[in-house]
Amino acid sequence: MTTDLPSTVPVESRELVSSIFEAVDGVAKKFPRTLFLERARAGGHARELWDALVEAGLLAVGIPESNGGAGGGLVATTAVMEALARVGTPPLLYSLTTFSRESIRRYGSAEQVAAHVVPTMTGERKFCFGVTEPDAGTNSFAIRTSARRDGDCYRISGQKVFISGADEADHILLLARVAPSGERLTRTSGFGLFVVDLSLPGVALRKLDIEWHAPENQYEVFFDDVEVPADALVGEHGRGFDYLLSSLNSERVVIAAWALGLGHYALQKAVDYAKVRAPFGKPIGANQAVQHPLALAAAEMEAARTMMYAAAAAFDAGVDAGAQANMAKLLGSRAALAAVDAAIQTHGGSAFVYETDVVNLWPMIRVLQIAPINNESVLSYLAERELGLPRS
Ligand SMILES: Cc1cc2nc3c(=O)[nH]c(=O)nc-3n(C[C@H](O)[C@H](O)[C@H](O)COP(=O)(O)OP(=O)(O)OC[C@H]3O[C@@H](n4cnc5c(N)ncnc54)[C@H](O)[C@@H]3O)c2cc1C
Numbered sequence: 001m002t003t004d005l006p007s008t009v010p011v012e013s014r015e016l017v018s019s020i021f022e023a024v025d026g027v028a029k030k031f032p033r034t035l036f037l038e039r040a041r042a043g044g045h046a047r048e049l050w051d052a053l054v055e056a057g058l059l060a061v062g063i064p065e066s067n068g069g070a071g072g073g074l075v076a077t078t079a080v081m082e083a084l085a086r087v088g089t090p091p092l093l094y095s096l097t098t099f100s101r102e103s104i105r106r107y108g109s110a111e112q113v114a115a116h117v118v119p120t121m122t123g124e125r126k127f128c129f130g131v132t133e134p135d136a137g138t139n140s141f142a143i144r145t146s147a148r149r150d151g152d153c154y155r156i157s158g159q160k161v162f163i164s165g166a167d168e169a170d171h172i173l174l175l176a177r178v179a180p181s182g183e184r185l186t187r188t189s190g191f192g193l194f195v196v197d198l199s200l201p202g203v204a205l206r207k208l209d210i211e212w213h214a215p216e217n218q219y220e221v222f223f224d225d226v227e228v229p230a231d232a233l234v235g236e237h238g239r240g241f242d243y244l245l246s247s248l249n250s251e252r253v254v255i256a257a258w259a260l261g262l263g264h265y266a267l268q269k270a271v272d273y274a275k276v277r278a279p280f281g282k283p284i285g286a287n288q289a290v291q292h293p294l295a296l297a298a299a300e301m302e303a304a305r306t307m308m309y310a311a312a313a314a315f316d317a318g319v320d321a322g323a324q325a326n327m328a329k330l331l332g333s334r335a336a337l338a339a340v341d342a343a344i345q346t347h348g349g350s351a352f353v354y355e356t357d358v359v360n361l362w363p364m365i366r367v368l369q370i371a372p373i374n375n376e377s378v379l380s381y382l383a384e385r386e387l388g389l390p391r392s
Helices: 011-030 033-042 047-055 073-086 092-107 110-120 240-276 288-316 322-352 361-367 375-385
Strands: 127-130 146-150 153-164 171-177 191-197 203-208 218-229
Touching: 011 047, 011 073, 073 092, 073 240, 073 288, 092 110, 092 127, 092 153, 092 171, 092 191, 092 240, 127 153, 146 171, 153 171, 153 191, 171 240, 191 218, 191 240, 240 288, 240 322, 240 361, 288 322, 322 361, 322 375
Parallel strands: 127 171
Antiparallel strands: 146 153, 153 218, 171 191, 203 218
8 A cells, every 4th residue: 555645745745744743653662543532432541642642743744834833734644643543543523623723823813713713723622613503403593502702701501512512622613693682693694703712501412322432522502691711712703604614625635534534544454454354264265256356446536636635735825725634535435434434344244343443433434424523525526617517
């Protein structure tokens, strides 16, 4: 399997990306996949993984040097996620924190960057991310959580669901409606993005029981008249949805990296197993029926990887990366799903033994077809924007 970097990793980033892969190898020695699974099974967290990322300087990757970071943009952030997923330890909090801080960095004030973005590099600040609501899943436009301006503060009430890592994060980047009740919501005037301290009075969590096999938990988060200062609002009052949309491309790319890294992990295990398992006296990997799904997954993942780094480079170059980012998420999640499925088939019955660590990958790779955006919506975006078909 190729570990070379695709040609779409820009020349000026190749050294940094290679050094990120090496640094993650060091992190994996301190926090291997076995410990990741052990914690997942015990319902614990992966605190040491976060500490190792800080120590290796990997949480500073993607933040510009002007903010005290290591630079590298989305290409480097993507590489961190891909490398961590390849060794089987993709931290969901990494994607949530990098995505949240990117929105604050782009649209927040200098004070907000200093207060919320800079401390993420030392691990002092972790973000979860709150968009989904019980009655407004894919349709974020229909959210009901509201933030009402009240003098020099906002008062937030409502409920979010499926909020990953809400117990580990100290803050949530929250999408809430700011239009007064009864006023028509519009994309450009109805919403606000807020940085909310999860320890404030009025915030309550309820854990969801989710099949996940990773050391993060998902929560319902309730906001009961939570008072936040006016400067919890990122950017302008009413522009939150626009900010969210323009940052989402970076999230799509990091999700592709997560999926492709896991797919690579699964494929490597399947290849290793196919070389030694020999119920008929010769390795099962000598059968074309076993080889072909694995080879196809390798080819499709490499193609998706090429698209993923192209999308990241386009995002960093400041051009509209919408189509490439959506294609990367779509192709990456699908190719990785096929790789995990082929790995399960290759392992036969042993795939279902927890210690074999193959079927454990299935819930996560399956969720990535749905969250943070379902692949149907990605296809609708591409049909409308790239093919010029009517909006569905
Ligand atoms: C493990 C996990 C972690 C998550 N973490 C977070 C988090 O940290 N923060 C957060 O805000 N959310 C999070 N989510 C929520 C996730 O983003 C949503 O599940 C996702 O956006 C889909 O919303 P829904 O589940 O309500 O599905 P629904 O909107 O009810 O959709 C159900 C299905 O209908 C189909 N569908 C929906 N809309 C369309 C359409 N327009 N066109 C065609 N088909 C469509 C799709 O197949 C979709 O899977 C998480 C979810 C999971 C499972």
